[in-house]
Amino acid sequence: MSGYDDISRATVELTAVIITMRDGEPCVLAVDAPDRSALALPSGPLQSGHRTLQAGVRSWVEKQTGQELGYIEQLYTFGDRHGRALAVPHHRTISIAYLALVCAGDDVASDTRPWRRWYAFFPWEDHRSGRPSASGPLLRRLGQWARKSGRLNDPDCRERVGLTFGIGDTPWDEERALERYEMLYEADLVPEAASDRGDEAPTTKSNPAGVPMFSDHRRILATAISRIRAKIKYRPVLFELMPASFTLLQLQKAAEALSGMSLHKQNFRRLIAQQSLVEETGELAIDTGGRPAKLVRFRKEATLEQPTPGVRLKATRRGAYP
């Protein structure tokens, strides 16, 4: 073993991506960054009083936002920013990101916490009504970038763009949210890329590149989105976001909002039914605008029974944009 000096002590930053559904939109809890320059995810350093990492996350979030956390899982540990080495070698920060899902609660109006729609940060990820308008300019600029960089070091670059964004005969894969953000970062199409270099970011308002975030927080959020989109298919995490009882359409809308795709209604119901993930409460939802729907609740036992209890979803219009 070499001397003590070689071992770098690190500050451990705990960062939380807290997701909820509000008015049918997936939202993330975003506070002001310490320097007020941008929005940030709630976070704080691991402290001696924290008994576990999770406890630390819960504590910081409660302190900063008043939000109590239920479901929580570890997302990823970041040691550097987009592969760059850290600035000060003997005082590094590693940051451990957690994903938390909280239920909307009944009183959406009285909840004054700073929730933000997640598609404000990722406008190109919302394909519920076809490819969104933000895609156009982004894809055009990605194409330019690919042509330029393509000749040099990455001959498959254009192909990669197409695959990642579902162009040609590649279907759109909603789970690749992180890949897409990283590609946009690489292509210098998100403001964070410029500011990480130390450049002044061109502050184009209402950018197709979406609302930027402090530090690498938007990347962490993209990681969370990819994780959620993958996980709802094989674990019943969707129900963490639902109220105690709900209609199947509400459930479907939530699945659609999270995955950013629209689903076939009847097939969705069949899927839920045959996995017996829910049971009827016996009550009816009023005010659905049409025939009243039966209210259902999540069957907690399902977590145990099923090998992969999740909402296997498939887009109605599967795929393949021209």
Add this chain to the structure above:
Amino acid sequence: MSGYDDISRATVELTAVIITMRDGEPCVLAVDAPDRSALALPSGPLQSGHRTLQAGVRSWVEKQTGQELGYIEQLYTFGDRHGRALAVPHHRTISIAYLALVCAGDDVASDTRPWRRWYAFFPWEDHRSGRPSASGPLLRRLGQWARKSGRLNDPDCRERVGLTFGIGDTPWDEERALERYEMLYEADLVPEAASDRGDEAPTTKSNPAGVPMFSDHRRILATAISRIRAKIKYRPVLFELMPASFTLLQLQKAAEALSGMSLHKQNFRRLIAQQSLVEETGELAIDTGGRPAKLVRFRKEATLEQPTPGVRLKATRRGAYP
């Protein structure tokens, strides 16, 4: 913000689970623990010279074992041991585990590194020829434990055992390797549970509980196994373990060894074929013991093309032990 003292500096331990295939068996690289008390995964503290976390892992592994790493991915970050609070608050260690897959290479014989068959650590996980003999005693003792703890705080405990180990009409789910290890730990059936408490572990040799490891390293290995078993189904990671060219049977045997299940031969080939994950080299394998098999190689392009290019596998005898 509170005073500086509240922020605990941490030593960051980097731990590597390095997997390869040797003689058709999945193996893990295991060194002697610092105190020689048990086998351990290669690991070392993050140092100031390490530019990134990954670089730190690579560097320690090479120093300790001479093994160079190719494919590498982050596994999990552990801040405590099995949920227990850390001993000394102002000097905590968090440990970041990585998974690396390395290709066997052509000269298995000349590789003197300390590879260990992973089923030596998890004898109950190898279901290639039915439920292994180690299962019997373990299940019996798990049953006893469940009966005892069941009355008190966990009425569903017996059910949970059955689901986790695939008893009754629940099929065996090979991906639940981590859950199973954690259940055995909880039930005090692995030596690590006793030694974490400070007790002397009863050193029964040739235990059905498998070979123990230093600290929580066996838990980390279980995490890796679960991850691999899940991932080979949707990403072409299996090929990281294969030589440049191989036969389909070799590939199948590797998939079987990793997942711990035996697969239907013709269906396995169909699956690989229809995903066009491999292409023929034109050569034939000699010495297969029967009709010579065509040699194939992995099609790297497949990584891009396919939405989920992996070896979707399903056990021949799916399931349901009596």
Add this chain to the structure above:
DNA sequence: CCCTCTTATGCTCAAGATAAGCATAAGGTC
């Protein structure tokens, strides 16, 4: 060379799961 053993490979068939849509039910509004 024939018989037998081993592995490779092609093909079929029945079940089960999925994608899409038709049709009907049951509320509300004018």
Add this chain to the structure above:
DNA sequence: GACCTTATGCTTATCTTGAGCATAAGAGGG
């Protein structure tokens, strides 16, 4: 009552999957 909206049941064509039969092509022994 006509018409709109959402809920829910059911059908059909297609794919996918699990399982197994059958044949091919090598080796070795007689």
